[in-house]
Amino acid sequence: MGVTGLLQQLKEIQHKTTLSQYSGKKLAVDTYGWLHRGLISCAQDLCTDAPTRGYVTSVMKKVDMLRHFGVEPVMVFDGAPLPTKEGTLLERRLRREKARENAQLMVQKGDRKGAWKEFMKAASVTPEMAKLVMVELDRHGVAYVVAPYEADPQMVYLEKTGAVDGILSEDSDLLVFGCRRLITKLNDYGECIEICRDDLHKVPRMALDKFTPAQWRLVAILSGCDYTKGIPGVGLKTAFNVVLKLSNLDKIVASFRADNKLVPEDFLEEAYKADLAFQYQKVFDPKINSLSTLCEVPSDVDLDVLEVCCGRRLDANIHAGICQGKLHPFSHDTLISREHNLSATRSQSIAVVQTKTAKGIPTPAASQTSQSFTCTRTIESYFKRDEKAAQPSFAKPNMALKRTSEKTTQLSPSSKKLKRFQTTSGAETTLSKFFASSPPTIPPVLVLLQPKPSDADFGFITGDSEVPDSSSPVKDDKSSIAGYATDDDADMGPSTVNSMANSATYMRLQASASTKIESNCDDGYENDIDESPIKTEKISISWRQRFAMEAVAEDSTCKPATIRKFEDVRVTTSKSEKQSDQRKTEPEEAFCDSLESSSSPQTPEEIPEWPTYPESAQLKSLQQTFMSDIDETIYLSPQRVLTIMPQKSSASKLLRFAFTGK
DNA sequence: CCTTATTTCTCCT
DNA sequence: GAAATAAGG
Numbered sequence: 001m002g003v004t005g006l007l008q009q010l011k012e013i014q015h016k017t018t019l020s021q022y023s024g025k026k027l028a029v030d031t032y033g034w035l036h037r038g039l040i041s042c043a044q045d046l047c048t049d050a051p052t053r054g055y056v057t058s059v060m061k062k063v064d065m066l067r068h069f070g071v072e073p074v075m076v077f078d079g080a081p082l083p084t085k086e087g088t089l090l091e092r093r094l095r096r097e098k099a100r101e102n103a104q105l106m107v108q109k110g111d112r113k114g115a116w117k118e119f120m121k122a123a124s125v126t127p128e129m130a131k132l133v134m135v136e137l138d139r140h141g142v143a144y145v146v147a148p149y150e151a152d153p154q155m156v157y158l159e160k161t162g163a164v165d166g167i168l169s170e171d172s173d174l175l176v177f178g179c180r181r182l183i184t185k186l187n188d189y190g191e192c193i194e195i196c197r198d199d200l201h202k203v204p205r206m207a208l209d210k211f212t213p214a215q216w217r218l219v220a221i222l223s224g225c226d227y228t229k230g231i232p233g234v235g236l237k238t239a240f241n242v243v244l245k246l247s248n249l250d251k252i253v254a255s256f257r258a259d260n261k262l263v264p265e266d267f268l269e270e271a272y273k274a275d276l277a278f279q280y281q282k283v284f285d286p287k288i289n290s291l292s293t294l295c296e297v298p299s300d301v302d303l304d305v306l307e308v309c310c311g312r313r314l315d316a317n318i319h320a321g322i323c324q325g326k327l328h329p330f331s332h333d334t335l336i337s338r339e340h341n342l343s344a345t346r347s348q349s350i351a352v353v354q355t356k357t358a359k360g361i362p363t364p365a366a367s368q369t370s371q372s373f374t375c376t377r378t379i380e381s382y383f384k385r386d387e388k389a390a391q392p393s394f395a396k397p398n399m400a401l402k403r404t405s406e407k408t409t410q411l412s413p414s415s416k417k418l419k420r421f422q423t424t425s426g427a428e429t430t431l432s433k434f435f436a437s438s439p440p441t442i443p444p445v446l447v448l449l450q451p452k453p454s455d456a457d458f459g460f461i462t463g464d465s466e467v468p469d470s471s472s473p474v475k476d477d478k479s480s481i482a483g484y485a486t487d488d489d490a491d492m493g494p495s496t497v498n499s500m501a502n503s504a505t506y507m508r509l510q511a512s513a514s515t516k517i518e519s520n521c522d523d524g525y526e527n528d529i530d531e532s533p534i535k536t537e538k539i540s541i542s543w544r545q546r547f548a549m550e551a552v553a554e555d556s557t558c559k560p561a562t563i564r565k566f567e568d569v570r571v572t573t574s575k576s577e578k579q580s581d582q583r584k585t586e587p588e589e590a591f592c593d594s595l596e597s598s599s600s601p602q603t604p605e606e607i608p609e610w611p612t613y614p615e616s617a618q619l620k621s622l623q624q625t626f627m628s629d630i631d632e633t634i635y636l637s638p639q640r641v642l643t644i645m646p647q648k649s650s651a652s653k654l655l656r657f658a659f660t661g662k
Numbered sequence: 663c664c665t666t667a668t669t670t671c672t673c674c675t
Numbered sequence: 676g677a678a679a680t681a682a683g684g
Binding site: 002004007008033036037170233 | 676677678684
């Protein structure tokens, strides 16, 4: 939003430069702006609760670019909405949900482009997404701060206090807030446009330098900004002119009314509140680790009004927690990243399927920790129950499954791939019912990977170092803006983390008891792989992890010594009925490909009978090689086991990626 | 001339 | 969400 047309008016003082000009300087970055543009690459995944790191990579790419030019970014995130804006927020949420429904409809109709458009409208940046970016920033040692409320005044405050030398943002509102050096329109080559407050006198049309900060705010308020709707028929030009002529807002409104312009009844009040918000909005001072205001609040301002339009004052520790990214800015709960939330949910959904595949033998890991939960049933009993529920849909997909499989074909290649192995027909519904019936007695099955902080980009699906307080390196990072507000959780071990994640997962599972079933459809799969090596690589990494886990779970010492026999990996079949290309959709063939580690196709005669997998020495060696590679980096939760039951075709293809990287 | 409505593009493979 | 463009006052 911002002030519409303001940048257009300032064309003359838009100074074209490159980032290299700011080498050695610090710049505040409007991170939500970057995140918003990053939505384009993963809007659908975000709307359908599919895992994605697209938004993180797009932000980190720009961070890397800044550092390449010697610019040190200070990433600023938005916090909570101002109380005055909560209505708008609700409105937007409703709009997004409508767009989401529209998108689903269009997906069903087969209108891919229309669906994408709707997904774009429906996608939004959430604090949980911001958290994943923060985790990544921690790893790279990049400073960041979450504004208690809006990022704009926060960034201007940082500039004002000398914490940064300029502000990188597309928002023209920043000039109204009092930004001195605004850098906009940064492209991939480091080219950008600088707007300096000191250059305002160079604007030929009007005596813009004559405008006081108060007059600037008034112009924004009259023509419409984030805090006011403005007056119909009044744009930037008329606002500038009238503010120059008449200094007083009452006179201005009177003159507009005389001109038969419809000035809203509550405009004066709205204008007053907006004026306060521009000046005294609450910000966070990282230096003193406490709340502050953009400008000093005069004594004659009503503090109650200030609370409403400049942000409420909360407990100091809560503010500190929010601004360091530890607490959710809305709910004040522990902030957990989107992908971690998702992976916890998924791991648990998949877990019950796994217990079946373990053939009734309680894993050593499970027996070790049986005291941590009251388990009233044998592991075997779960298998039987599972088998009953799951088997029919595996054997023959029903109509509902077929419909969803058609839906799946409309998904982006990445989400298609991921969905195939995240959800297994029948398994999820079984699990959900299961958990709803007797929650506390069920051992939550979850594997948490805790890679070392230095292991960049290790987790894609399986979770990451963003588990709060256990592995985030920020605590030891002297360069980070501020220390933690609370240290009472410093001694949290992996098991505590696990139980924490489990309870969160459990609640989520109940909430999404009716999660839809996804089936697979294999058209164009090979093409997808060839076309997206990066995403494939990411997927393959996650699958390497998962296969490592299976092997680890077999061994009582929790070391990857035994390699699981391949027959244990049960795989489901759900072939597309519209197979046009046998080569693409025959899983056996793909599987043989993986054994050969080559792209040369096998003849159907050589394909072994499904579902008997061959004991392949080659596969074993590949797996073992891989095991030794990641031995050091995987920490398996002692009581938890995870195995995935991907569908037949995906499984074979994924095996190839997991072990050959092709 | 100014404001408002409409369209196109952002990203990535 | 923003810029460019077209249309209306």
